[in-house]
Amino acid sequence: MSEKEITFSTTIGPTHPAFKEPIQLSFELHGEEIVAADFVPGQAHRGVEWMGMRRNPVQILYLAERICGICGVTHAMSFARAVEQIAGIEVPRRAHYLRSIACEWERIHSHLLWAGVAAHELGFDSLFYVAWQAREKVLDLMEDFTGSRVHYSTIAIGGVRRDLDDRVRKAMDETLAFYESVFEQLRRAFLEDDTVRLRCVGTGVLTAKEALELCAVGPTARASGIPWDVRQDHPYAAYAEVPVKAVLPDAYTGETHGDVYDRIVVRVFEILQSVQLLHQLLDQLPEGPINACPKPVALLMRLKKATGEAVGMHEAPRGEVSHYVRLAAAEAPLSWKVKASSYSNYMSWVPMLVGEQVADIPIIAASIDPCISCTDRVLVRKGGGSGGASSSGQVLTKADLTRLSVAKTRRLQASAAARAEVVR
Amino acid sequence: MPRFPLVPALVKNLFKRPLTNPFPAAHLPPSVGDALATPGAIKPPVPMPPGGRARVVYDPASCVGCQMCIKVCPAHAIEFVPGQKKVRLFRGGCIACGQCVEVCAKKSLSMDGQFLLADTNRFSDALVAK
Amino acid sequence: MSTTTWILLAIAWVIGLSLYGVILGLILSGVDRVLVARMQGRIGPPLVQPFYDVAKLFRKQDCMPSGATALVFRFAPVVALAGAVTALLFVPLGGLERAALFLGRGDGILLLYLLLLPGLAMVVGGFASGSPYASIGAQREMLSMVSYELPLACTILTLAWRLARAGVTAPFSLWTLADHPVWAEAGPLGWAGAALLLGVMLLVLPGELGRIPFDAPEAETELAGGLLIEYSGRSLALFELAQAVKTVALSGLMCALFAPWRLSSAWSELPMPVATVFDTLGFIVKSGLFMFAGVSLVRAAVARLRIDDIVRVYWKHLGLAALAGSLLLIVDTWI
Incomplete structure (x- = not known):
């Protein structure tokens, strides 16, 4: 054997069963081992911001919701927060609570969805069905609460669109009881199964230093031991009254490795955290109006006069999301820039993948819960002239x-x- | 010993009813529209909860042509018919956010809970409300 | 019987047996899919879905990548099916062996080699297709073949060794093995050893058939089908058929080694056709049980293993378990 390693390069994607959305990963391989890794995003660009610049903020809210196919609250929430700051709209207290309730239900739904996808990437389809069967309950509940299973359209500029009535409140209590009853089964299935442990413990390690340097956010950063959570660091909505503490893996397993297993730990226990938060939110839910500007005509007039810029932040299930909006006393905003959480997390793929095996690519790629359509904003060619x-x-x-x-x-x-x- | 915590649940599932719903029809009908009109041709889907957002229904008689619905429609799915002072709603592009229903002062727009709207022609009568 | 008659009979027998193997194999695959679906809380496909799948594949276009080695690429599926059918000829299949022309011919060692043929054909076809995914898959398939051979060979050798020690002639012949069930003559230690070997063999089944957790060569989410990635249409259908026939051959092997009892022996003096039908039904039920325990249950309950873990599991854990089983059986014959 010569000292020099003979490598060959291959790509995975843009269409590949390991990815649910188009993205391309390229690898230098030495046998089954990954020597170098890189990625090429940009295949899911749809020009959403361009469309937004031709609409008024009330329309953009529902367009923003459709940036992502999974997070129905995330982008609407960030955008609404930015616009409310510019126009100086004070959101009523009950609306804050209802927003937080929607966010936490969405977190449960998104983490269960991720857990199922991760299990499928591991070839563990039974676990995928267990997770998605549990997820059905939250989808049904959200349909009852907001009128739709995925794109909730429940956030409005100035508050929320629908109030919580007694029937839905009862359904929420039942669903919370359901999640408390199945949590133990989910926890054991994901964290104690030996084949899952064999595949995930020590795989795709992201050290705390790398996570800081590469600006990882959300569960990806928390699994590496970085206690960052927008809900904890910059409380918004009802999170100031119902405090949140970032979920770190060492609280449950005793140590932090920053591997795929720790990312599963963080997400599984965030489901439990959301269930506890929902109990508090529902118990403390104040009475009052649910929207500061219930009249759309008045709201549109007010936004048409508003000038200024703001950043709306939100802790999405995948990590921090921020929307930059600039209004200049016109029908449409002057600028709207979306930064999704996966945008911050993509870069951590590289240190995670190098040194691992080909077989680990799907689970490592899935472990940051990439949302490719959220991230692909615009593709700029360097040097111009095509x-x-x-x-x-x-x-x-x-x-x-x-x-x-x-x-x-x-x-x-x-x-x-x-x-x-x-x-x- | 290796641990497989899912096995008892899997074996139990063998003796339980499956959780999935059967496909709404045994075979793809030649025309979805006809099949929807024929009672019993399609097994009833899971019912929508009250307040579920779905098909928008338009009542032109009460519409005064104020165009507020056009102003709030994120999908640009509603167009104004100038001669008649009425609107036309393209359900193919509608995202069922329900804003037009809320904004309509004359209650000309409403939602009826029907969501089986598949058609091969996006400008067919079923997909254009006028 | 003249040579010509024998050859004609043999040809008819081979064709009939292939059909039997294909049909039974596809039914077993359908049962597996329904059972796994039920375990996962789904309704699942109809029982005859594998037949629809194969029929559809036969009607589809058969594409070949431009970078492939044409002759090898086209020939590999045929070799796979031929290998699987040949293996089937030398396995006792419940009642059918009464009519078997190859009764008493071939032995366990020959069968080990014949069972390798479909896998080897897939490796050759994978390399010939010129796709990097197929190459990775083919390398993995070779590794996993080397891995599961150890516990498999260990089991067959041990069971044959017992017979040789008891002074039975032709101990390696599967027909002889089927006539002397290991459970009948062993003591408690021997029972424990045989049970251990049965467990090991049940875990060799998913490896032989390329099912989860040992399906790294095809690994849908990593290699998108691995060594079969470039195959389509008729060629892919032939691989599917080879897989079906191999399933039946493996069931026959499992029945011969661990459950050779015949249903017809419960009644004395049954006319031969009736006994054959009874035994065939019994064989199908036994095959279904083995496939449920070794394939359906296992693939529903675990995640896919990496290739290095596959080697470790087969050589270290299952290899040691097989050796322990052998030791128990050996000790059992001393006392």
């Missing part, structure tokens, strides 16, 4: 794209015809 592809230099317009698509189709047709010729 080789004559575009008429205006750097920006490809719809006409350019149509022209390029037609040219490519012609090219493919020609080569297909040539191949058919050869076969004949």
